[in-house]
Amino acid sequence: MATLKDIAQMAQVSIATVSRILNNDPTLSVPQQTRENVLEAAKALQYQKKKKNDPGIHICLIQWYSLQQEINDPYYLTLRHGVEDYCAKNGIILRRIFKDDVNIEKSLKGIDGIICLGKFSKSHIETLKKYNDAIILLDMDYENLKECSIVLDFDLALKQALTYLTDLGHQKIGYLGGVEYLDDGQAYDDIRKKSFIKYAKEYQIEYEDYMIEGEFTSESGYAMMSNMIQSHHLPTALFAASDPIAMGAMKALNDYGFHIPDDISIIGFDNIDASNYTYPPLTTFYAPAFDMGQFGARLLHQAIKDHTKLLPMRIQLPCYLVERESCQAL
Known part of the structure; x- marks a missing residue:
């Protein structure tokens, strides 16, 4: 031991x-x-x-993503740390498993509540509710959900991002995003992409030729940016759906001899620690992932203590722009 x-x-x-x-x-x-x-x-x-005589409260944290995905995208790691920090501070016994664990029924035995972290299908959620209906969803945004869900306000963030870039004079703006898949194989409908297109149309931005999707990793960001550079058709600014994507894109631009922000401006998303140490420092959006994890754990903890049922609701947490040096006016 x-x-x-x-x-x-x-x-x-x-x-x-x-x-x-x-x-x-x-x-x-x-x-x-x-x-x-x-x-x-x-x-x-x-x-x-x-162990004490009091058995305490047991919560199960079920992760949709793999350990490798967590390493590649610190956003999910930060979310998990938020949950773990709250549970540690409040004496909650946290059991962490992955959605594909073969012994999930055994893992959920004796659990007082469930936190689902990531992109679960509706059918998977219904299966989990058979074990325990005290369930809260983090980073999931579906229509007609019957559970309590906490998400980031991507729509407002994208509006702010495109407003910021158009105020700098940019009218050719690209999008580098990632595609995530539910456990049933369907692609998750990313709000960032939908909101980007909505506000690009509203602001009459040229964007159709500058949209590429891959994965939420630096390697994918590098590959997407390289493909765009080789097409000899570049926008004046880019929005990257995550900081790892943005950092990979910045590496590709540097390798091909482009200078940021003189030749092209770029905005990331998440405000991970490394974004402050890129060259130049990355302008990005702060995403309160740690706070989301803490808030989700606190809501579930309170419902368990009060013996009350969590009401179906959708809670949005705001994001805000962190202005550094990767964008400039035309």
């Missing part, structure tokens, strides 16, 4: 720091990254606190 010493060695901190983090000491002041390193080490070592 793992000990505090094992966690301290893996996280490269003192045993006292591990103890205070795992016990949510409010007087402890450490960087967020240190806190996350300790929690990750505890999870990797399957550390368990000594």
Whole structure:
């Protein structure tokens, strides 16, 4: 069985720091990254606190995406950390599984509530509700949902992005996006793409020849941008649906001899830590993924404690522009 010493060695901190983090000491002041390193080490070592007489509240976090997808796109990692942070601070026992786990029925036994993180099909949600109907959905946006869902306000963010670029004089604006698939094989209808097209038409922007979709990874961003460059048909500005896509696109532009923002402006989405260290620093949108995870866990926790049913509702969290140096006026 793992000990505090094992966690301290893996996280490269003192045993006292591990103890205070795992016990949510409010007087402890450490960087967020240190806190996350300790929690990750505890999870990797399957550390368990000594059981008390009170069985506590058990919540199951079901991830739609794979570990590799989480590595490629820090957005989902940040979302998960938000859930884990709230549960750790409130003594909630969190069980983390993936949607394709073969022992899902066993994993859901004795669970008080479920958090679904990512893009689940409606049929999969209905299956999960047979085990427990105290369920909350994070980062899912469907019409006619019967569950509580928390999403980002992509529509307003895209309106702000295109307003910002057109105010800089851009009228040829491209879109680099990713396609995500539900467990039933259907492509998820990305609000970012729909909103981009809606506001591009409203602002009379030239966009049809500058739209490419791949995956939400830097590698895909590089490939999409390379294809666009080789077509010899470039816009004056780009919106990338994630920071990893934007960073891959920036690498491709640099490799082909383009200068950002002199030759082309680019906006990302998520405001991951690395976006502040690109060259030039990436203008992007802050997406409150960590807050979404915390808020979702808190809503479910409160419903479980109060023995109340979560009402079907759609909650939107706002995003906002983080202006750096990757965009300029024509």
